[in-house]
Structures are given as C-alpha cells and as structure tokens.
Amino acid sequence: MKITHISKILFSLMLSVSLYAQDGIMNQGEMVSKKVYHEIPFFNTKDEIVQFVTLKGKSFKFIFDTGAPLAISNELQNSHQYPILHLVPLKDAHNNSDTIKIVLIDTIQIGNIVFKDIPAVVIDFKNSPIGCQNIDGIIGSNIARFLLVQFDLSQNKIIFTDQHDKIIFAKEKLPIILDNQSNAFFKVNFNDTIIDSLHFDSGMGKLYDMNISTAKN
Template sequence: MKQLLLKIFFVAALLSTTVLSAQKNFTMNKGGTKQKKYFTTIPYKDVKTKVIVQCHINGKPYSFIVDTGAATTITPKLYKELNPQVINHIPVIDQSGKTDSLQIVSLNSVQLGDVTFNDIPAMVLKETQLFDCYKVDGLIGSNMLRNSVVQFASQTRLVTITDKPKQLNLKSKYASKMLTDKGQSNPVIKIDVLNGEMHLTDNLLFDSGMASFYDLSYKGFKEVLATVNLLTIEAKAVGSYSFGLHGISDDEESYRLLAPELKINGYTFKNVTTITTHGSSSRIGAELFKYGTVTLDYINNKFYFEPFVNEAKDLAEKSWPFIPTAKDGKIVVGLVWDKEWEGKINQGDYIISFNGTNYENADICEAMVAEQVSTATKATLVLKDAKTGEVKTFEVTK
C-alpha cells in the first residue's frame, strides 16, 4: 500500500521554464544541427511520464529529459564537468511562478541519436533536487528542437527527430496550427473547453516535461474562465504543493476544477480535472502520450495528435482531501481541499503514516518518481500536528 500515498505525492513536478523578456535582444534560439535531411529514432525511459533519453556530449553518455516547455538546461555538476562558455545571465520564471537569475552557457556539441546539435544555449540550474531524483543531467528544450519535427510514440517508447516530416506519414486530419514563442520556441497549441452550449478556445503550452494532463493557470482562470462559468469549482484552498526549477512554490490560492469536455485536435476528453498553478501559462502535459501519438512539427508550425482509439476518453477521477508535499526532507501536508477537514488536517502537518505504511523517514526521491498503481479510495492517515506535536488519526476517502 505504499504506492497509495505516492500516487498523490508531488502532483506537479514542474520542470518547465520561461526566459523573461527583460533582455529583449537575447534569445535562446541559437545554434542548430550539423546534418541536413536527418531522421533518427531514440528509445526513451518513461519515469513518472518524464521522457528520458540518452545523449552524448564529448563522446560521453548523459541522461536528459525531453521537455518541450523549457529551454535546454544542465545541472551544476555537468557545468563543472564541461566548463562551457558563459554567454549571459538572465531572469527565468519556472511554472510554479518563482523567478531567479540563471547563467546561460553555450554547448558546443550535443549528439542525440544520429543527429549532432552545435552551439546550443543552455541554462545552468541552481536547485537540483528534481534532477537528482530523476537521475538526469538536464533538459533537452524546444530551443534545441526548434528546426526539427519531434514525435513521441508512447506505445513503442520512441522519440523520432527529423527534418523530413513526410517520412512520418502524418495525417492532416489530426493536425492543428502550432505557434512558438520568440524567446525559446516553446510550442503553443489550441484546445476547446466545452460545457453544454458554452464553448471557449484556449491557447496554451504543450509541455512534455509536465507530468499531468491539463494544468490551468490561476490568472487565466480568474480573468477568463471564471467569468463565463465554464468550469465547475470542486474545491478551493491556500497552500503549496508543486516543485519547479527554483524549488517549492510559495503558498498561493488554488482551485480544483472540473472541465466537462475538452477537445484536442477534435478528439474529446470528458470530465477533466485540473488544478490551477501560478506559472505564466496553462499547459497540456505528457499524460496526453497515454492516449495517442503526439508530433510537434516546429518546421511547419503544426501540432499532431493521433488518438489510439476513436471513442471519447472519460478522465473522471476522485480526489483525496489533501495534497502532500516535501519540507525540510519530510513529507507534509501541502494543501487541504475539503472544508470539513479544517482544524483537523492542517497545512504543514507531518505525515507519519498512510494506510499503515510509515513515512516518517520516507525517501523524497522515491516519492517523486514512484509509479502510480493503487486504485484505493479509502485510507487511514496518521499525522503529527506541526504546531502542537499532537499525533492525530483520521479515516480519509476520495
């Protein structure tokens, strides 16, 4: 039953980043491929929906996450090993909404499959817990992929990178227009959100580094979607539960919402639950790979989603009354949804056990990368009150 708590742990491990526009003349969109007319297929490991591939730098293998919602990024350890040229320092915002200034370096040569990328700008991290847990050395971002077509095939766990899209036999009926931003070529797609007669088209980021299916920006919800009553508000709370490149997010107001119907390239998903985040944009994440083959044609500005089945997919799910997070190496309550638990389950309370499994000395990395296999809907929760030290036991249900 250990997986039961891990299933709701680190609901959002947010790897994506956006270069702020303070330096208008700077762009991460530099460098390119050594080859022309290339076609390479690379096997990947799926770790908590993260697409992890092996690449080579200076002839040595390294593990990277393919993250279309980010610029190319390396860890401090890899920076020290490579000693690349520093080309800038710029402010960067992660998808939990936190901002920090990061070094930008130039990677002389990165080999991915049979393709070599030269002179690629990359950010150097300061906070590395997420990367240590996933055992990776960085991110392959959209600035590196911007002149290619990239296909994610989850059934075979293969990533294809090419500048010859015709070889992929892509079908126009599964395509829609895709835009990219000027700073780092992050892909922006359109989705349709429906509720009976009501309908809204939303522009949002396609983010292969995001573990969930649909994340709605708090700002977008409050300024647009909340004004037309398109989504059902299931719960509201103040707390912190997500991790970004700059560490854990600050305490913020969050909403848990239900979208009755959501369409991507005409394919229907029903009963989609989303939690607001305080990043700069709403996003569709890597859970989309479970339901079809995804292709990003950066060359022709097209986004393809070819579903595995024709029937609409119902994503209805129940939620626990709280979301865990990590604090000072311990698993704690990050956010409490249900009003009935106010004064009982409190933000910051230490999680001693969940359904009989002890978490007092749980490994944070194990919690972050563990696969989600439990279907349980009821559990015993034992907490240590963060203020009084009192040990409390509750029966919680979805």
C-alpha cells in the same frame, strides 16, 4: 519523483530568463546534421523521458521536456567550462538574489543528430527537489525547434527527424505558434465559444491544466 516537478521548478526560473531575453537569445545555433531519424522509447507518459546525449565525446543522462529550454547541470558546467553568454538576475519568494548562467554549448549530439552553438541554462539539479533523478540536463524546446517531433503512443516512441516522409500525419491539424524561446502553443475551443491557448509541455505528466479564467467562463 515525476518529471512534472521539473517543469514546476523551471517555471519561475524560465520566466526570469524569458523577461530578460526577449531577443530570442535561446534560439541561437544550428542543426548541422541532415536527413536524420532518431527514436526515443518511452513506457509511461507520466514518467521522465530519458535520452543519453554526447558532449565532448562522453555520454550524459538527459531528459526530454518541451516545456523547458536546453539545460545542463552545475557539474557539467564546472567540468566543461562552456563560455557564459549572459548572467540573468533572479529573486526567489523570500527576496533572496541569485543569478542564472546561460552558456553556449559548442556541440551536442542526440543519437545521430549533431547541433552546434546552442544556448543552455545552468541548473543546480542536485540541490533541488529533483536531485533524486540524477540527471545531467534537459533536452528542451530550443533543440526540438529544428526537428519534426512525433509522439507515437501506439509504438511507445518519440521520433526526431527532419524528413516529412518519416512521419505519419494525422488528418486533423492544429497550427502551432512558437514564442521567442521556441515554446510551442496552440489553441483549443470548447463548445465553439471558449478558446484557450495551450503550452505544449511534455514534462507536465498531465493532459491539460485549465487556467482559472477559462474555467470561470
């Protein structure tokens, strides 16, 4: 199953978290490593981008998705017992009630990069339509906010660094706007008249989804 399904599943869940956590609760924590450089290989932009992370000395399978915050599985939470920051109420389309746990990850390491006190959403991956992925979590936007992130399609790799001289910058640039959960947005225009605001979501598996109002214009 493609990663695009993950973004769809997380959409309603993260909408609830966003409405509840307008104070930017997901943006707590820090990157304690300095002068870092790490590469993540990928071979198909439509497939999941896998990166193993270290939690409490053990390695776990995560995927990189800028359209979601840091997330961990129920199993990881049950075994590691991270402290709970908030319980967010959630209702599905059938009006069934549930709660979403937001927990505090004391330390998470990606390659040679160490982060501390980062909030994460707890998700029941196994009993979801993406259970076949067998993932332990998601590296999301509230991790990426600390870094320069470059998708190098020519070399099939993603670069994580805090060093500007490690990145080859394009001649043309677009300003990026970050919301209270570090989701990245930028604006594009068509024929210099129609402007659309795009959410950069590496988990969508597509180049661009146009909303209905923009299409009508």
